[in-house]
Amino acid sequence: MSTLSPLSPLSPHALLTRAVFGISHTLARPLSRHATALAHAKSLVVRVDAARPHQPHSTFILLSGPSGSGKSTLLRALRTHLADHAPPPILNLAQPPLVESTHILIDDIAQHTHFAWHRIALALTRIGLAQPDLWLSRISRLSDGERSRALLAQALLTLQATSPRPTLLVDEFLSLLDRPCALAALSGIRRLLSDHPGALLIGATAHHDLAATLDPSASFVTHLDHCRATVLFPSPSSR
DSSP states (O other): OOEEEEOOOOOHHHHHHHHHHTOOSEEEEOOOHHHHHHHHHHHHHHHHHHHSOSSOOOEEEEEEOSTTSSHHHHHHHHHHHHOSSSOOOEEETTSOOSSOOSSOHHHHHHHHHOOOHHHHHHHHHHTTOOOHHHHTSOGGGSOHHHHHHHHHHHHHHHHHHHOSSOEEEEESTTTTSOHHHHHHHHHHHHHHHHTSTTOEEEEEESOTTGGGGSOOSEEEEOOSTTOEEEEEOOOGGGO
8 A cells, every 4th residue: 555755855946846736745655666576476477387387398488568668677576586595696688797708709608518519509509699700709899789699698508507497587688689680599599498498597678579479388468567478388399
């Protein structure tokens, strides 16, 4: 329930603005957006579990909607809800890495995963980085779209190497790519997920029309400012 609270002392300009436009000196404090998002996150997890196949499959949840629709807020709420001991980090693909690696891309991934060359090369190719010259470049030398795909591939492979049930939360998921590149990367990501049953990928993207290409198992409107959650359980046949 909303409550009324007195405002802090206002400046002359603020008082004049309120007087001109007839704004009350007391305002209703809105229900916490974070609390609302937590409630939606809990409901979404329950509904996803109900729709989950009996056999173990990887799960892909795409949070989409127009700008300001609550995608990032819901993603953070899901992070809180999914946390057993420590909340999983959120990979923001629109931000450059905090620490710049001195290794070329393929060596950097190999150092984090200890995977063989062919597995790393296949993952990079599937995610839309099929040019070997990109593999021999440092991440900082890549374009924004290339860097976002490289970081996503690195995160997916690193989690697969370290956990039987990896969870990856991604903000600005494919948002730096044009729609054809985003569609191509989406197809490759589905195949990467199908290779690792038990994985959970939750991505928040500005490409709110990508959900139509997923052939989803379920699609829910969360009503958090028209943010839609599309759920996919990749099958082995998608490899």
